[in-house]
Amino acid sequence: MNAADQTVPGEFVVALDAHGGDFGPVVTVPAALQVLSTHPGLKILLSGTTDQLNPLLDKHAASGQYGQCLERLEVCEASHALAPDARPVAALRRGKGSSLWLALELVAEGRAGACVSAGSTAALLALGVKLLGMLPGIERPALMSPIPSASGHTYLLDLGATLNVSANQLVQFAIMGAVACSDKCSANPARVALLNVGHEDGKGDTVVREAHAMLRELPINYRGFIEGHDLFAGKADVAVCDGFTGNLILKSGEGLAAMFFQHLESALGQGALARVGGMLAGRSLKRALARFEPAKHNGAPLLGLQGVVVKSHGNAGRKAMANAILEAVKASERLVPQRIETMINEYSIEG
């Protein structure tokens, strides 16, 4: 079935790996329908196995809840699904025809403008590079995600796509981040910074110091080194580091936030006074702390490929998955891959 052939001109098409993530179609299908119901110009190609998807779609059709939206949700038949923890070698060897492979292929063939998956990051990376290829001048891919900060949010990259980096690669990440987090013609170019163990020029190892020297020469809004505590203080719009460090910053922050909420909840449940206090302050607390909710920040663009690819958290629920799909739409509207290629050519940052 060549679903995209039937695409109405002007529509935007997202390919969604229906089986990615911990919950598969039970989450991806309702998330897709939710996004379609609020975005009339959107079409979603569900890459998955019909035996699992059709019964779900029939159920939604029978419920009548999403009405005409179902017409903009089409199944593209995949032969199987990869394991949630699929390794790169397994993905490359046994991935052909899988829901993830097909979703990426739909982008490679121009039948979709972006791909979203909550599957294994390692498999997404390996197949993304294989099927879409790297952008000319970009050596390694990078995953980027917004994190809450005093200025709203700060984009952090890389989150684990490239564990060790060269100075050139850090510079490429900085450029990719600057492009991905800003609109085509923004009056306020993104403030880009390198994460380091100190602010001063001499701090850090040779890789960050070299990248720092190179970034200062580029016509981007480079603000120099920032430290860990500056990240949440909102001192930059884009914070750049190697994938090992970025992954650990992100995940330890998620762990700290979870622990904080547990303590908050338990404190507000202990003793009559605290319980009454918690009830009275509850709404205000919820509103103030909503920005820490991980679902709001789901959807990490995988930058550096010749196409828009967005990774969702494996444990994403419907709302979080819907955010990841919207992130893919936004990246496509911003022409992220095209603008990265232009900038890299312009600045001649090659390895």
Place this chain on the structure above:
Amino acid sequence: MNAADQTVPGEFVVALDAHGGDFGPVVTVPAALQVLSTHPGLKILLSGTTDQLNPLLDKHAASGQYGQCLERLEVCEASHALAPDARPVAALRRGKGSSLWLALELVAEGRAGACVSAGSTAALLALGVKLLGMLPGIERPALMSPIPSASGHTYLLDLGATLNVSANQLVQFAIMGAVACSDKCSANPARVALLNVGHEDGKGDTVVREAHAMLRELPINYRGFIEGHDLFAGKADVAVCDGFTGNLILKSGEGLAAMFFQHLESALGQGALARVGGMLAGRSLKRALARFEPAKHNGAPLLGLQGVVVKSHGNAGRKAMANAILEAVKASERLVPQRIETMINEYSIEG
């Protein structure tokens, strides 16, 4: 003045860099007196300039608040103080006779059992290595600090003493951490883990994978890889990584916690209901969230040197500085350097 010559046998002596940190003697002197007032077997050598210290000590003597404690606080005259942001080269060239240099020298000469400073980390490192020397078999030093976690706290190292590490060095850090966070004859050996981007054996770069393979062969309580979110979940007592990553995990966590508290406070101040609720729940909240208070976790042992050295936060107040001094006493009681040397010899982990 050779203060330690007058030490009563059986007493424990700590050398304190009186001028280290953002506040200098205004914080270090009262912190020292506070610790002395609760630890009768302790003596503190204040390394600093008499023109700044004597008036402060006279004031405390006149107030009568600390009574006999003042007798166990002695000034060792330094010629000057290093800048709070002193670089290693400057510390090595112009550090001789400074309050930090002298405090370390007191340990090197056996006149004090431990040294505490809130001065520049880089200077402390450079002078610590020069004046005390590395333990045989330990290639690089590591800073370690407790962070709050579900199991009470988890010790994280390295926090920035060694930015890039080899597999051998990670193994040495793991052993040092295991020793430093447990008593001499603990029935429950510390659970040690390596921080990584995944739990599985094949995850991470070659350095962490090699260290993982080596640690599995050692007779320590090694629990394998943990991820960022496991850190605060208390899955390990000691979490090991390179100093670049550790520094950024620690400081970004501090920044995130600060942002939480700001939001919490502002939420509990918005609207009458929230204000009343906040007042009612306040005590319970404070108690529950006290563990996130940075002052409680002040005092990072600098491991790998031939002597006990503890780094305090530069902006530590009296209470936090007192904690750093107690941390130094604890590390000495635990015979940390001696036990590290024994274990490294036993396991023959050399570079």
